Amino acid sequence: MKYVGKPIQRIDAYEKVTGFAEYAGDLELPGMLYAKLLLSPYAHARIRSIDISNALKIQGVVTIATGEDFPFRVGLYVNDRYILARKKVRWIGEPVAAVVAEDLETAEEAVELIRVEYDPLPPVLDVRDALKHDAPLVHEELGEYAHSPAFNPIPGTNIANRFVVKKGNIEDGFRKSDVIVENEFFMPQVSHVPMEPHVCIGQYLKDGSIKLWTSAQSPFAIRYILGYSLGIPLHKISVYVPYVGGGFGGKAGINFEPLVALLSKKAGYRPVKLELTREEQFMTAPVRQGFYGKIKTGVTRDGRIMAKKIFYAFDAGAYADYGVNIGRAAGYSCTGPYYVPNLEGESLTVYTNHPWGTAFRGFGHFEFLWAIERQMEIVAAEIGMDPVEFRLKNALLPGLTTATGEKLREDAGRVDQCIRAVAEKIGWGTPPVKISSSKVRAKGIAALWKAPAMPPNAASAAIIKLNEDGTILLSVGVTEIGQGTVTALAQIVAEELSVPVEKIKVVPFRHTDLTPYSWQTVASRNLFMEGRAVIRAARDAKEQILDIASQVLRTPKDDLVIEDEKVYVKGRPEWSIYLKDLAAGYVYPDGNTIGGPIIGRGYYVGSRLTYLDPETGQGYPALKWTFGAQAVEIELDEETGEVKILKIVSAFDVGKAVNPLLVEGQIIGGGVQSLSLGMWEEYRYDENGKMLNPNLTDYKIARAGDIPEEYEIVVIENPQKDGPYGARGVAELAMLSVPPAVANAIFHATGININNLPLTFENIWRALNKGE
Amino acid sequence: MEKKKITFKINGVEKTVEVAPNKTLLWLIREELKLKGTKKACERGDCGLCTVLLNGEPVKSCLVLAVEVDGSEIVTVEGLSRDGELTELQKAFIEHGALQCGFCTPAFLIVGHWLINRNPRPSKEEVVEALNGLLCRCTGYRPIIEAILSVSKAKK
Incomplete structure (x- = not known):
């Protein structure tokens, strides 16, 4: 292959290194106004009154909105969110009012003058407390919310979704086990910390149409939800997305877009821009859900997992419109990449009065793999088996069934190969080494898997246009959030149509009026799904090209070849015609013209995916499973709890690396993000649920000096036959399972199990000194 | 005011x-x-x-x-390249995959150019020290460090 499999440079690189790449925050529109939010100071309270009269007196204030102005609920899977808080506030940071002014300073000044009276209610600030029968209810009206039929909210409780999966006979499985081990695990809420905070501009026009310019991952989801919630036909809503400055899931679903659109209406149809500050990004933008897990594993002495009882509770925070699907995805993947014959899994998405949760790269898997991969290590130690051997012995291989009863396809990825690869590269099998009186070096391993969490009808599409000079325009709905998918898609077009990559342009923005549909840019699904759609679009274009060429060259279509920007007769390259001469209709010397503009079109949906049985969770949720493993070598100072990461090894079965440079970029970037989340990141709250560290001084993310000395990557390519050139997704996978590998290494170094994240030096020190 | x-x-x-x-x-x-x-x-x-x-x-x-x-x-960042011709460091960023979403790229390029101008052969430690005041959430920093080091090597 000429283009697929090559480390081709990103097609968006020139704009990005010169500073000319367009982001939503860079846009300015004529007559544009600026919005500023007033945030709730209470985690849970009734709004008694809001007095905006003093704020309205400020010169330059155009309008002020409160929840009562917008009696619409929005949400991706559950319609549980008002556009501004109505009647009640549910977290410290919930937007209560919005000022729209001629300039930002005026809006900031006015927002300070709004007076809100609250009647505080008891908040629920722990996911376990939220499940108690006498817990205060975050959503009293849960039973009234419209929701997708795939979800099961329980009115009268804080449970936004309950997902259950049952397989085999769990009592039997535990009876046949020699050893039963049960543990609890926890991780806090964290922020995506996209370098570009959320920003959007909305304009409501007098004819009832809406225009949006936004830093969003999924323009079509926004259009659909907005249309549904406001009762506006979709052709009257247009959503424009330029480059996105990092998403990681936080810009998926729908966020502040309905607010700016409705503020524009209230402000006399002028465009309104809302740009979050970093503090607002922490306080009022959605976060990753917190997690609590309890796992009971039954195992035989020779290391076979016989049964697992799994309980996951996701701390969804105040709203769970997207969070419900995270709990569901974690539920159907709950075993991790292992064969478990007898299983009972329950995964709850639970409302609390914390900031609201949404998708985050890994989508529940980062969370539950922390529990699963720690538990694997603990169980292996209990039965005295090497943890790598224990994992290999229970590895979920092609032909075995998943938790939902799906028989793993014969061309599925191979977790055993990933585990073996990282074990070899980290030098597994040597005991921890003391290098000084307090310092010890040790290794740890953890495995992982994930499938795209999406509805069975999630679709992708592509349009390929041949320009008059033979260059090509590819239009796809996947947004460019940094992951680089569009570069790989350009390579696929190049390969299919035998045209150099530099002659292919992927339209660098998404506009729902022009761009072909894509469900969402999430789930590491887009290389696979847009990739298949692009192949079909290319083949459609090819057919059209050959139809005309066949007439011009007076040769049947199946005797023609497209190569190097020409069509020629097989074995007769001198009988040829340039693609450019067919692009907009072929013109004979006398002016007669045949054919017309070439526009190829393709779509893709997963084959035979199903909804899951509401009682047993059985069914086919997965387009593809990507498997991987991570290994680390650490140096632990047992006196201080300080951990230095000496080396990370990552192995993924990507099926086919369409662009190895991009694959490596995802793996290193994801690995460092995973490390950062596991070692340092957490929302810290005071006793009232107020975030204590809403800035990048106190909320630490990895810097250049924090990355491991060595990073080794193993790319395994067992192609999936229905993937584009065999490829599976990898972007989300890259950030799974580094934290359990680190904690497993600490366990090997000290014999101490740490089951709560983050692994800050302080938390490690406390764990090492417990009881002293 | x-x-x-x-x-x-x-x-x-x-x-x-x-x-x-x-x-x-x-x-x-x-x-x-x-x-x-x-x-x-x-x-x-x-x-x-x-x-x-x-x-x-x-x-x-x-x-x-x-x-x-x-x-x-x-x-x-707009002042780094002249007449559309990329600098060696801009080219190295592209070759090494030192950018993803691109939002932090201008700042890393500014600091990278400053470092190379002041110290044409920085050590890895000096590169890391220079970059430590900047945040990137996508790349894991390594490709950025490698891109800067590659330019410094090219100058030898």
């Missing part, structure tokens, strides 16, 4: 503007001069994405008042 007239050179072009004394250099660059390559991401000096060169030295432009730059010379 009474505005003050200031004159400065930005990317080689002399400008005179009137600016209020409470406005930052970042505001001047993005909102007054409409140079959108310099990014705003925290406005308190944590992330470093607004870094520009002020009289040849990198500064976080959110922490500098606009009135302070009177008589100074400023370089932003």
